[in-house]
Amino acid sequence: MTVSYVYLMVAIAVEIVATSLMKSTEGFTRLWPTLACLSGYAISLVALSQAVKGVPVGVAYALWSALGTAAIVAIGAVFLGEPITPTKVAGISLIIAGVVTLNLGGAH
Template sequence: MGNGAFLAIAIAAEVIATSALKASEGFTRLVPSVVVVAGYGVAFYFLSLALRTIPVGIAYAVWSGVGIVLVAAIAWIVHGQALDAWAILGITLIVAGVAVLNLLSKAGAH
């Protein structure tokens, strides 16, 4: 499995864990709380594997940027959280930043 796959797994696990935080109700509900703790554990483990060859600054920027976008989308779809024009602009800028890092920047080359 490649380092890009490790990073993708880390992102997915972090998004699942973060999305389960609301359902955990302050860690008072067992199953969502277990999902949160396990999800973050998986996320950090796979992020550490990705860091074997991906520079930490690039990996973290991609991990957090993609995570922000996915969590915002899940909050909108599942929880009905409204996104105004400024929120959509901000999310668009995050996506653009991640794209620039991955497609144009030499900083992530290994």
């Protein structure tokens, strides 16, 4: 695994944490959760910008957004009591299929 993919995994992980904190900010009215959330997004974008030095931007962004989205749906279901509906499952499946398709296309 190249260092670019390490940066990409860091970007994804930090984005997931930042998004998970979003609800606790209560509309950005609580200082510390807001600072943690915004800092997480900033760190994630810096790591993503480093990742695209060695990973095609389309592939990097597809992985970043798809894995983040899938993880947030799972976190919402497990920790926030949000329902997992057939529509959500279909949507996540389509996102994953799109990312797989992009990756099969190669880095041209």
